[in-house]
Ligand SMILES: Nc1ncnc2c1ncn2[C@@H]1O[C@H](COP(=O)(O)OP(=O)(O)OP(=O)(O)O)[C@@H](O)[C@H]1O
């Protein structure tokens with residue numbers, strides 16, 4: 001150690017280490033900079049995406065209402081003098097009453113102008129009148145003042161999506177309607193309110209009446225079917241493969257194929273569903289039942305892979321400890337391994353479900369792309385789901401559906417965020433260190 | 435079986451006479467007997483023709499260089515090797531004269547009577563109480579909560595851990611120190627009421643003080659249990675065991691009284707290993 005030659009050698013090595021050190025530090029700094037740049041870019045893109053969607057979609061959550069003075073003309077709405085709910089519902093001509101009152105208040109003459117005036121109101125307006133009359137039959141024959149929904153064009157005008165400075169031929173709202181609109185605005189008859197209908201109704205041809213609730217219920221039923229099918233099957237398959245199956249050619253083959261299935265494009269599962277569930281088993285079209293089955297097929301490999309990974313991550317010492325105490329293999333799995341693996345399994349399942357929730361392609365194949373107004377009451381009713389609803393609205397030419405599309409995207413994203421957040425929460429909550 | 439175990443745990447076994455008389459160890463009846471045991475991991479021949487007697491209520495130490503098959507042999511004794519697909523065990527292994535690999539033997543019962551303590555302390559990620567209570571619960575050894583509590587306390591006392599944890603039964607077992615965790619694992623094994631306890635390098639991850647504590651404990655447990663311990667420490671083997679078996683490359687080279695093995699080994703391999711260790 002004290003040999004002078006030795007110490008020269010050591011000095012030389014130290015020098016080399018020093019030189020290498022600054023190079024290593026530089027490389028490290030460079031690498032960190034790349035990382036920061038990548039993250040900043042990703043955040044910018046995300047903000048841009050979220051920003052455009054929010055800017056386009058937030059207006060879907062409120063809606064223009066107009067206050068009208070209406071004379072509930074008995075001759076029109078209660079022709080035989082009866083004001084019981086049934087007559088009002090079946091025979092009352094509330095549209096006629098509305099037109100009559102509007103024509104009178106705005107002194108409109110001529111068929112065309114009449115049509116323009118009534119076109120400022122949603123077809124929902126007459127139903128609002130009808131409901132009001134049914135609830136208060138004594139108002140029949142009286143003048144009432146009531147808020148009704150504006151038509152989509154007027155709604156868009158209020159929200160600034162229809163520009164007044166365009167020539168009349170280039171815009172949906174005509175000059176004469178603008179004059180009436182300004183008069184209503186001056187009389188404080190125009191108001192925007194939170195669009196509750198968006199969250200309580202199904203699809204509609206009229207943008208101002210279209211809602212996402214039908215699609216939400218459809219998505220919920222579909223996800224329910226998916227979860228009921230995919231979770232137990234996936235869990236059982238994973239537990240068997242990881243804990244009980246012998247390691248041989250056959251299980252290797254199964255493993256490889258599960259991994260392959262996870263990579264199969266989702267539309268292929270749709271085709272499979274069409275061929276097997278619809279054509280062969282003749283299950284109903286457009287139904288959450290079939291959609292859920294197709295999505296379960298799609299989600300199954302994801303769940304199996306996630307579950308196997310979490311089971312594998314449980315330390316073998318826990319298994320040995322339990323086996324050494326005389327627990328049977330099933331007891332080892334159910335008492336120790338599964339509880340420890342559960343957070344990971346649930347996370348994998350939720351992420352798989354979130355993917356299924358946003359899936360469109362396979363559902364197009366089995367007819368869930370239909371226009372459906374009614375809220376589905378069960379898994380065999382025809383229905384649509386949120387991403388398909390978005391696709392349908394994005395495909396509609398009316399200006400009013402543009403904001404609905406973005407609004408629906410916001411709702412869908414909100415669901416996804418909630419699901420992913422719950423995955424994170426579950427993992428944090430049940431994660432145990434050992 | 436279950437009833438017998440309860441009795442075994444709740445009522446203290448009769449005091450042992452052999453303790454006072456070192457030579458008396460020789461006269462201890464044989465608790466476990468192995469004859470011509472061969473173990474293969476797939477193609478690998480890990481143990482060759484091992485024939486060893488394990489005396490009742492004494493400590494048998496298994497020593498030998500790394501990879502010689504000590505753990506493999508130990509795991510044959512409670513059939514833990516069953517869980518390894520590629521492992522094949524042949525030969526005869528007996529507990530109280532009964533073949534433990536016979537078809538009629540239930541591994542669950544077997545492992546209830548042959549407990550195991552592992553190299554790394556491996557408490558369940560549950561409370562201290564639940565760790566000890568797990569075995570009795572699985573085997574249905576206790577009728578009610580009061581019995582269970584009594585059994586847990588008794589087991590913790592026997593493992594010398596009770597005073598340290600009596601105020602914190604609800605804390606996770608993993609929150610204890612390494613040495614305490616290992617004693618918790620011993621308590622957990624004792625709670626099932628085993629007759630034999632297998633220990634695979636129980637002190638290898640512990641500091642000297644914790645090790646001394648465990649060694650004392652092993653010495654106490656010897657009064658009531660048959661103990662087989664794998665160790666890499668010659669001193670430990672010399673301190674705690676009455677019998678020693680030396681393994682080398684899958685062969686059982688030599689077995690005998692511990693003092694004899696350490697002072698006067700018959701085989702030169704044994705001599706080499708022991709002296710090599712002592713420097
Ligand atoms: N699960 C297994 N699969 C394949 N081979 C194994 C397995 N377990 C042990 N072996 C082999 O069997 C031989 C004996 O291993 P064993 O673990 O019994 O040694 P050991 O004496 O306990 O060693 P150490 O002192 O290092 O713990 C080794 O050569 C090892 O490679």
Ligand SMILES: [Mg+2]
Pocket residue numbers: 504505506634
């Ligand atoms: Mg070992």
